[in-house]
Amino acid sequence: MTPTATVAYPAPSRRRLPIGIQTFSEIIQEGHYYVDKSGYALDLINTGKAYFLSRPRRFGKSLFLDTLKELFEGHAELFKGLAAEKRWDWTKQYPVIRISFGGGVAKSRAELAVRIQEILRSNRERLGLARPADWPESDTAGNLSHLIRQAHQTRGQRVVVLIDEYDKPILDNITDSAVAIEMREGLKDLYSVLKDADEHLKFVFLTGVSKFSKVSLFSGLNNLQDLTLMPEYSALCGYTDEDVDTVFAPELPGLDREEVRRWYNGYNWLGSSVYNPFDLLLLF
Structure with missing residues (x-):
């Protein structure tokens, strides 16, 4: 069902629609619409250190993490006007370790270990850091711990760790409880590193679809603040009514605004109601 025209809107210049784009620099540099979330990022950085956020897929979690990455790496040119x-x-640049389980499907703990090895190897290459020859690559938790310490010592700034789709290896195997438990234990071993590395960490942010208890997966990570149902961060991901009326004003002529709201503005985490970004962009 396509909403019909009933309201007249001004038609400023249109921009490119960032459908499926999760890279902040691409959105900014190639002239796509962007709903500014950098203010939320600063609020989080200034008030805490370690956070967790659960949201549905295709809701902008990866883009927010990428925004954090560009901010901490000091790419000021991307934030003009934001x-x-x-x-x-902007005089400080922090080393960023980015971990994402969004791509591929691991069917065993051994496959998960290989995936983690690839992720850590990629981070080392990007940061220009070599793995000690006497440190076995199969020790994934030990390698992450060493990478965090090494990045801090080499760069002179504490490390930022951003973890996307933290729960995907478990959810991919949710119908096989034995494998799902293996995945949980493998991830728990990895995430436990973050507690002991606290003195080397500037900021930690984890996202996922589900919310596992701190007792099972985040054992010992007591400082992880859950933003999922905090009203002040309900619009951290997604588009608000104001975003639609301002940022996306060029796309509104010809659409029944109330019908758009009724069809797409159905998400709320105890604060502002928000639109699913992917669905709304497809509508436009």
Whole structure:
């Protein structure tokens, strides 16, 4: 069902629709629409250290993590005109370790270990850091711990760790409880590193679809603050009504605004109602 035209809107210049794009720099540099979330990023950085957020898939979690990455790496040119431009100290650049389980499916703990090895190897290459020859690559938790310490010592700034789709290896095997438990234990071994590395860490952010208890998967990570149902961060991902009426104003002529709201503005985490970004972009 396609909403019909009933309301007249001004038609400023249109931009490219960022459908399926999770890379902040691509959105900014190639002239796509962007709903500024950098203010939320600064609020989180200034008030805490370790966070967790659960949201459905295709809701902008990966894009927010990439925004954090570009911010901490000090790419000021990407934030011109955004909330962070004049509020961030661009003289500091922090080493960022980015871990994502969004791609591929691991069917055993051994496959998960190989995937983690690839991720850590990629991070080392990007940071220009070599793995000690006497450190077995199969020791994934030990390698992450060493990488965090090494990045801190080499760069002179504490490390930022961003973990996307933290729960996907478990959810991919949810119908096989034995394998799912193996995945949980493998991930628990990896994530436990973050507690002991606290002195080397500047900021930690984990996202996923599900919410596992801290007792099972995040044992010992007591400082992880869950943003999932905090009203002030309910619009951290997704588009608000104001975003639609301002950022996407060029796309609204010809659409019944109330019908758009009724069809797509159905998500709420105890604060502002938000639109699913992917669905709304497909509508436009």
